[in-house]
Amino acid sequence: MVQHMNSVELLVDADAFWHRLQNDLQAADHEIMLQMMTFEGDRTGQQVIEAMLASEAPCKQILVDNYTRFIQSDKFIYHPKYWSDQDLKTEVRQTHAMFEALIQEGGQVRFTNPVGPFLIHFVGRSHKKLIVIDNQIAYIGGFNFSDHNFAWHDLMFRLEDPAIVEFLRADFMATWQDQSQPSHADFGDCEFFLLNGRTNEATFAILLDLLCSAQKSLHIISPYLTFPFCAALAELPQRGVPVTLLTPEGNNKGTVRDYLLWEAQRSGFDVRLYDGMSHMKAALVDDRYLVVGSSNFDFLSYRIEEEVLAIFSNPTVIETFRQQVLEPDLARCRPFDGQASALRGWLSYGILRAVETLALFSRRIKSTQVIDTAVRGYPVMPKES
Numbered sequence: 584m585v586q587h588m589n590s591v592e593l594l595v596d597a598d599a600f601w602h603r604l605q606n607d608l609q610a611a612d613h614e615i616m617l618q619m620m621t622f623e624g625d626r627t628g629q630q631v632i633e634a635m636l637a638s639e640a641p642c643k644q645i646l647v648d649n650y651t652r653f654i655q656s657d658k659f660i661y662h663p664k665y666w667s668d669q670d671l672k673t674e675v676r677q678t679h680a681m682f683e684a685l686i687q688e689g690g691q692v693r694f695t696n697p698v699g700p701f702l703i704h705f706v707g708r709s710h711k712k713l714i715v716i717d718n719q720i721a722y723i724g725g726f727n728f729s730d731h732n733f734a735w736h737d738l739m740f741r742l743e744d745p746a747i748v749e750f751l752r753a754d755f756m757a758t759w760q761d762q763s764q765p766s767h768a769d770f771g772d773c774e775f776f777l778l779n780g781r782t783n784e785a786t787f788a789i790l791l792d793l794l795c796s797a798q799k800s801l802h803i804i805s806p807y808l809t810f811p812f813c814a815a816l817a818e819l820p821q822r823g824v825p826v827t828l829l830t831p832e833g834n835n836k837g838t839v840r841d842y843l844l845w846e847a848q849r850s851g852f853d854v855r856l857y858d859g860m861s862h863m864k865a866a867l868v869d870d871r872y873l874v875v876g877s878s879n880f881d882f883l884s885y886r887i888e889e890e891v892l893a894i895f896s897n898p899t900v901i902e903t904f905r906q907q908v909l910e911p912d913l914a915r916c917r918p919f920d921g922q923a924s925a926l927r928g929w930l931s932y933g934i935l936r937a938v939e940t941l942a943l944f945s946r947r948i949k950s951t952q953v954i955d956t957a958v959r960g961y962p963v964m965p966k967e968s
Contacts, residue, residue, distance in 0.1 A: 590742065590743040590744045591740060591741075591742055591743075591744070591773075591895075591897070591900055592740065592741040592742075593738065593740060593900070593903050593904060593907055593908070594724075594738060594739045594740070594741055595738050595907050595908060596736060596737065596738070597627075597726065597732075597733035597734070597737070600722075600724075600726055600737075600738075600739045601630075601733070603741055604631075604634075604714070604722065605630075605634050607716050607720055608631070608634040608635055608637075608638055608716065609634055609637050609638055610638070611638045611639070611640040611716050611717050612638075612639050612640055612717065613640055613641070613642065613717045613718070614640055614641075614642035614643075614644070614715075614716070614717060614718070615635055615638060615640050615642070615643045615644070615714075615715075615716055615717075616644050616646075616713075616714065616715040616716070616752065616755045616756075616759075617631070617635075617644070617645045617646070617713075617714050617728075618645075618646040618647070618709070618711050618712070618713040618714070618755055618758065619645075619646075619647055619648070619711075619712055619727050619728050620647075620648045620650055620651075620708060620709060620710050620711070620712065620727055620877075621647070621648070621650055621651050621654065621655075621727040621728065621729055621732065622645065622647040622651055622678075622727065622728045622729070623651065623655050623656065623674060623678055623728065623729040623730070624674055624675070624676075624677030624678030624679070624680065624681040624682075625656075625674055625677070625729060625730040626730055627728055627729055627730045627732070627733045628678065628681055628728045628729060629677070629681055631728050632681050632682075632684065632685055635685065635690065636684070636685065636688055636690075640716075640717070641689070643685065643688075643689070643690035643691065644690070644691045644692075644693075644755075644759065645682070645685070645690065645691070645692045645693070646693055646694075646695055646709070646755070646758055646759060647692065647693075647694055647695070648694065648695050648696055648708050648709045648710075649694045649695065649696050649697055649698055649708075650708050651678065651694075652694065652698075653698065653702075653705070655671060655674050655675055655678065655729075656671060656674060656729070656730075656731060657731060657835060658671055660675055693759065695709040695758065695889075696708055696709055696889075699945075699949070703944075703945055703948075704945045704949055705945075706883060706887060706938060706941055706942045706945060707780060707887045707888070707942065707945050707946065707949065708883075708887075708888050708889070709758070709780070709888070709889040710877050710878070710879075710883075710884065710888040710889060710890050711758075711877050711889050711890060711891050712724055712725060712726060712727065712739075712877050712891065713751060713754070713755060713891055715748060715751055715752045715755055718748060718749065718752055719743065719745075719748060720741065720742070720743055720748065721741075721742045721743075721747065721748045721751045721752070722739050722740065722741050722742070723739065723740050723742070723751070723875070723876055723877070723891050723893060724737065724738050724739030724740055724875065724876070724877070725737045725738060725739070725862050725863055725864055725877060726738075726739055726862075732862065734860075735859075735860045735861065735862040736831075736857065736859065736860065736861040736862065736863055736912075737861070737862040737863050738863055738865070738875070738908060740875065740893070744770065744773075746768075746770060747768075747770055747773065747775070750766075750768050750775060751775075751891075753766075754766060754777045754891075758889075763779045763780075763889065764779055765777060765778055765779045765781075765782050765783075765785075765786065767786075772895065772896045772897040772900075773893060773894070773895050773896070773897065773900075774893065774894045774896075775891075775892070775893050775894075776789075776790075776890075776891075776892040776893075776894075777890075777891055777892075778878075778884075778888070778889055778890040778891075778892065779889055780887050780888055780889040780890075780946070781887075781946060783884065783885055783886060783887070783888070783890070784885065784886070786892070787884075787885050790874065790892070790894075791811070791812070791815050793868060793872060793874070793894070794812075794815070794816060794866060794868060794874075795815055795816065795818060795819065796868065797819055797824050797868050797869050798824065798869055799824065799869045799870075800824065800825050800826075800827070800867075800869060800870070801816065801819055801824065801825070801826045801827070801866065801867070801868055801869075802827045802829070802865075802866070802867040802909060803816070803826065803827070803828050803829070803865070803866045803867075803880065804828075804829040804830075804861070804863050804864060804865045804866070804908075804909075804912070805828075805829075805830060805863075805864050805865075805879050805880045805881070806830055806831050806834055806835075806836070806839070806860070806861060806862060806863075806864075806879065807836060807839045807843070807879040807880075807881045808828065808830065808843055808847070808879070808880050808881060809839065809842065809843065809846075809880075809881040809882045809935060810846075810882055810932075810935075811882070811885060812880045812881070812885075813843075813846045813847065813850055814850075816850065816852070817850035817851065820850065820851030820852065821851070825853060826850075826851070826852045826853065827852070827853045827855060827913075828847050828852045828853065828854050828855065829855045829857055829861070829912055829913070829916055830843060830847075830854065830855075830856065830857065830861070831856070831857045831859060831860045831861040831862075832856035832857060832858060832859070832917075833858075833859050833860040834860070835860060838931045838934055838935065839881075839931070839935070841923075841924065841927040841928060841930075841931040842928055842931035842932050842935055844919065844923040844928070845923040845924065845925060845927065845928025845929075845931070845932075846928065846932070847923075848919070848922075848923045849923075853918070854918070854919035855913060855916035855917070855918060855919070856916055856917050856918075856919050857912060857915060857916050858915050858916070858917070861912070863908070863912075864876065864877070864878060864879050864880065865904070865908070866880070867901070867904065867905075867909065870901060870905070871896060871901070872894055872895070872896055872901075873894070873895040873896075873900060873901050873904055874892065874893070874894050875892075875893050875895070876890060876891045876892040876893050877890045877891045877892070878890045878891075878892055882935065882938075882939045882942070883938075883939075883942060886939060886942045886943060886946065887942040887943075887945065887946050
């Protein structure tokens with residue numbers, strides 16, 4: 584059980600997160616372990632590496648998904664329309680140089696989930712955001728290390744509970760050693776689920792049961808909520824339980840936005856549009872259970888992505904979340920009172936179902952979560968034009 588609330592700290596938005604993390608990185612004297620889906624060589628990424636290099640910790644390890652080798656600044660770097668994008672080329676080279684600088688100083692970098700031939704495994708990503716420092720401090724949440732991610736509304740939890748930190752450190756090391764397995768631990772008023780992308784449905788069955796057990800209210804925050812969550816949650820309004828969905832008005836994924844607004848409206852959800860881009864993911868059930876972590880509550884999380892999920896039942900954590908996140912965000916939202924396009928909704932639904940089919944095929948033919956340790960030569964650098 585989390586005995587003291589100073590062992591759990593909610594950090595809302597990048598300034599609060601970076602202030603705490605920078606101090607923790609620089610004070611580390613034993614080990615720093617960082618796992619992110621994206622880690623880019625812009626100002627944000629470089630300041631993280633600089634803080635790591637300033638630390639006296641002899642062990643510095645980074646796990647970053649192969650996604651970063653192909654997507655930077657939300658752009659597929661090999662798409663023809665970006666061949667003349669000099670800023671993007673510069674960022675790609677800076678990312679390579681950033682990791683090389685850490686390696687030259689004794690750090691280690693590994694890339695998870697190679698995409699395979701013809702990008703066949705591209706949808707199967709490690710979506711975890713996990714930081715462990717000196718086996719004393721851990722962070723979980725939604726932030727990646729890039730300028731555009733730091734500009735988005737998001738949150739992280741800083742944890743100092745020894746048992747939780749040790750549990751999360753063990754997961755990092757399992758991934759580092761290419762032995763990632765699903766894992767679960769119950770710490771009393773905080774329960775953790777670590778998903779390996781191959782058996783996620785069993786864990787999400789537990790989560791869906793919790794969400795659908797709401798008797799008074801369900802608040803869910805996500806930019807990318809999709810099936811099977813929407814269909815499962817649609818039963819709540821039918822029995823008189825309000826579902827309030829907070830999702831960004833400035834969504835960076837248009838296909839998901841078109842599907843979500845259409846699906847949520849026809850499911851009877853109270854849709855609130857956040858002013859700007861929010862990357863936050865959370866669900867509050869009856870003001871009793873708070874679900875947070877890296878999952879977007881979407882079909883990719885459900886089917887194939889590696890995730891970190893935590894369920895808090897501690898009343899102080901939940902009240903802090905209400906005061907620092909839910910109430911301010913509701914005040915910044917506007918009700919979606921328009922009419923979602925059924926045509927765009929259906930078309931988007933079809934596209935997302937096709938991606939799901941690819942994800943299931945990829946999972947069937949992928950026998951292991953291979954770790955790609957090749958750093959030099961990452962990524963294939965676009966030539967100067």
